[in-house]
Amino acid sequence: MRDIAVVASMQRQEKSIDNESEVEYMVPLMHGVKESIGITQADVGFTCSGSSDFIAGQAFSFVMTVDGANPVPPISESHVEMDGAWALYEAWVKMQMGEIDIALIYGYSKSSGGSLRDVLATQMDPYYVAPLWPDAFAIEALAARQLIESGKTSMEHLAELASRARDHAASNPNAVRTKAKSVADIMAEAPLMDPLRPSDIPASADGGCALILAAGDRARELCERPAWIRGIDHRTDAHTLGVRDLTTSMSARIAGEQAGVSDDKVDFAELYAPFTTSELVLTEALGLGDDTIINPSGGALSAHTMMASGLIRIAEAAQRITNGDGDRAVATAGSGPNLQQNLVCVLEGE
Amino acid sequence: MGYNQDPNVQPAALSGEVTMPAALAEVEPVQSVRTPAAIEYIATPGASLSAYLRAMKDKKILGDKCPVTGQVFVPPRGVSPVSGQRTTEMVEVADAGYVESFNITRLPIKSRPDLNPPYVSAWVVPDGANVGSISLVAGIEPEDVRIGLRVRAVWKPDDELEESAANILHWEPTGEPDVVLDDLRVIGKPGDAQ
Amino acid sequence: MVESTSDGVLRAPLTLEYPFTRTTGPVVGGFLTGLREGMVLGAKRADGTVLCPPLEYDPISSDPLTELVEVGQSGTVTTWTWNGEPRAQQPFDQPFAWAMITLDGADTPMLHGVFVDGPEAMSTGMRVSLQWKEEREGHIADIAGFVPEEAS
Numbered sequence: 001m002r003d004i005a006v007v008a009s010m011q012r013q014e015k016s017i018d019n020e021s022e023v024e025y026m027v028p029l030m031h032g033v034k035e036s037i038g039i040t041q042a043d044v045g046f047t048c049s050g051s052s053d054f055i056a057g058q059a060f061s062f063v064m065t066v067d068g069a070n071p072v073p074p075i076s077e078s079h080v081e082m083d084g085a086w087a088l089y090e091a092w093v094k095m096q097m098g099e100i101d102i103a104l105i106y107g108y109s110k111s112s113g114g115s116l117r118d119v120l121a122t123q124m125d126p127y128y129v130a131p132l133w134p135d136a137f138a139i140e141a142l143a144a145r146q147l148i149e150s151g152k153t154s155m156e157h158l159a160e161l162a163s164r165a166r167d168h169a170a171s172n173p174n175a176v177r178t179k180a181k182s183v184a185d186i187m188a189e190a191p192l193m194d195p196l197r198p199s200d201i202p203a204s205a206d207g208g209c210a211l212i213l214a215a216g217d218r219a220r221e222l223c224e225r226p227a228w229i230r231g232i233d234h235r236t237d238a239h240t241l242g243v244r245d246l247t248t249s250m251s252a253r254i255a256g257e258q259a260g261v262s263d264d265k266v267d268f269a270e271l272y273a274p275f276t277t278s279e280l281v282l283t284e285a286l287g288l289g290d291d292t293i294i295n296p297s298g299g300a301l302s303a304h305t306m307m308a309s310g311l312i313r314i315a316e317a318a319q320r321i322t323n324g325d326g327d328r329a330v331a332t333a334g335s336g337p338n339l340q341q342n343l344v345c346v347l348e349g350e
Numbered sequence: 351m352g353y354n355q356d357p358n359v360q361p362a363a364l365s366g367e368v369t370m371p372a373a374l375a376e377v378e379p380v381q382s383v384r385t386p387a388a389i390e391y392i393a394t395p396g397a398s399l400s401a402y403l404r405a406m407k408d409k410k411i412l413g414d415k416c417p418v419t420g421q422v423f424v425p426p427r428g429v430s431p432v433s434g435q436r437t438t439e440m441v442e443v444a445d446a447g448y449v450e451s452f453n454i455t456r457l458p459i460k461s462r463p464d465l466n467p468p469y470v471s472a473w474v475v476p477d478g479a480n481v482g483s484i485s486l487v488a489g490i491e492p493e494d495v496r497i498g499l500r501v502r503a504v505w506k507p508d509d510e511l512e513e514s515a516a517n518i519l520h521w522e523p524t525g526e527p528d529v530v531l532d533d534l535r536v537i538g539k540p541g542d543a544q
Numbered sequence: 545m546v547e548s549t550s551d552g553v554l555r556a557p558l559t560l561e562y563p564f565t566r567t568t569g570p571v572v573g574g575f576l577t578g579l580r581e582g583m584v585l586g587a588k589r590a591d592g593t594v595l596c597p598p599l600e601y602d603p604i605s606s607d608p609l610t611e612l613v614e615v616g617q618s619g620t621v622t623t624w625t626w627n628g629e630p631r632a633q634q635p636f637d638q639p640f641a642w643a644m645i646t647l648d649g650a651d652t653p654m655l656h657g658v659f660v661d662g663p664e665a666m667s668t669g670m671r672v673s674l675q676w677k678e679e680r681e682g683h684i685a686d687i688a689g690f691v692p693e694e695a696s
Contacts, residue, residue: 021396024428057391070434114391133633141625194626238603242652368570380576380682393558
């Protein structure tokens with residue numbers, strides 16, 4: 001295996017970005033991340049992105065964003081209709097083949113133009129479920145009730161997670177839900193999608209993230225303390241809701257085992273947990289203990305940019321390692337209803 | 351029965367061997383299902399296209415200028431594909447130009463009942479722009495349209511103008527001599543980049 | 545159509561329409577045929593348990609599932625949430641509960657709506673009965689929804 005590290009990242013998340021198109025706000029990130037380490041597109045061997053036309057209702061929007069990756073002369077490029085974390089995985093695999101040393105990865109969406117929770121009904125089973133148009137909050141609420149009624153959590157515990165996320169988000173300039181709220185005040189919230197309360201559901205954002213991967217000595221040249229990817233794996237559960245145990249995540253557990261999460265102490269974890277309930281499921285599936293700080297950025301609960309939230313988890317974890325805030329971190333990305341797909345990435349400093 | 355790994359053997363479930371309760375044996379089987387979707391959004395065009403659309407209301411065509419190469423792109427997208435840079439300067443181009451390429455459509459399109467075949471869709475490059483966009487060319491027999499044809503924009507009446515590219519109904523011949531395209535202006539020639 | 549709103553941003557309504565017609569294959573088609581005829585079918589697995597709605601393949605063993613059997617039209621709610629205001633595209637015209645319902649004779653739950661007056665009338669483990677639409681075409685919404693068993 002080649003040693004591959006995150007050497008730089010840039011993100012932007014806001015409640016809604018009204019005055020710029022996706023390409024207009026992504027280009028400064030795509031350029032900025034390269035400029036921050038003194039490289040140009042000519043140094044980049046592979047460019048890979050994650051986005052979905054359904055989110056903003058813009059057909060082939062990713063083709064326009066490619067213009068910002070400077071495809072003249074033509075570049076080696078790929079796109080996934082997944083969170084940018086899966087674009088990172090594709091780039092990592094390509095780098096393992098030894099052909100390239102530097103990759104640019106980005107993920108983004110502008111969901112404010114539509115109703116994301118309803119748009120996401122289109123990802124459900126097209127015969128049995130999607131024609132009923134259950135929204136994304138309803139689907140998670142079904143899991144939430146089972147988690148509570150099975151005794152795995154309580155409304156109080158979920159409120160604690162929500163309150164802590166707000167506290168963490170307060171120091172994150174890219175978080176959009178940053179206002180402190182006590183457990184008691186969250187307990188007093190009326191349910192939005194019973195039993196989920198407004199503080200249990202994600203603060204939706206427009207935005208994106210651009211990130212640079214580099215291999216071996218090239219990574220050491222570009223970054224004082226690269227965040228080395230020591231393990232990365234992704235798994236999917238069955239699509240059909242009725243055949244899964246929604247109170248657990250087998251895909252996250254297996255991906256975590258494959259990535260080697262439990263091989264050593266985890267200083268902090270950035271989990272793709274748009275809901276308080278998803279944080280609970282992931283923490284258990286990955287076997288994270290009390291000695292791990294969960295979502296120091298405030299997590300996807302505090303700012304959820306669809307198609308970028310997972311990549312942003314990796315960027316946040318890597319940045320903390322580069323800053324020397326810790327030595328070993330776990331980042332996850334997710335996709336699909338009730339965390340159907342999970343990607344787990346273990347990052348370490350030297 | 352394990353997972354069928356021989357690609358030449360069709361899995362049982364796909365070969366029609368599904369058994370049904372006897373009560374359904376004689377009825378017409380459902381073979382397809384209609385699951386239409388209509389998803390509503392509010393589109394926001396971004397800074398560059400907004401300026402372009404606003405100028406359209408004044409019968410002006412704006413393009414983006416590449417800060418590196420000086421090339422002008424219409425319609426503007428806020429980024430130059432040649433340099434990959436965010437564009438910072440917008441320039442007005444003429445509402446006259448030439449046909450760089452075209453096709454003749456002879457089949458009706460469901461979503462555009464206003465277009466009566468045969469009609470001409472052309473790549474029109476306004477004077478002052480390096481890259482143009484697709485537009486309708488009318489006021490000429492389709493068979494007479496040619497590469498290099500000089501055209502001018504035909505605008506909607508002033509009281510119907512809004513922030514829309516549809517303000518240009520179509521482009522029509524000016525009667526000027528054709529432009530001679532002795533060199534295909536291919537974006538992306540070596541040396542264009544960075 | 546285009547609006548320049550108070551914040552100076554141009555906005556225009558945009559509707560993306562997908563006129564999907566999907567082919568079903570014999571398993572999904574069999575289930576939808578059953579709905580049209582007023583029956584609910586599940587797929588029998590090798591261990592005798594029944595998946596409802598049926599899938600073409602067993603999600604655990606990958607075995608093809610080829611035997612469709614009738615299941616009951618009453619069942620048990622395994623989890624639920626309250627959908628106070630029907631959302632634009634939903635085929636329901638009143639507030640309802642989303643529920644996962646394991647029909648009698650089936651071993652996996654299916655998603656559908658339950659009509660009750662409010663969330664206080666819902667509970668996990670409650671018994672519900674299926675209500676058919678009068679005109680059926682072979683579609684998941686041929687099931688109008690479910691109601692508490694005693695009310696049916």
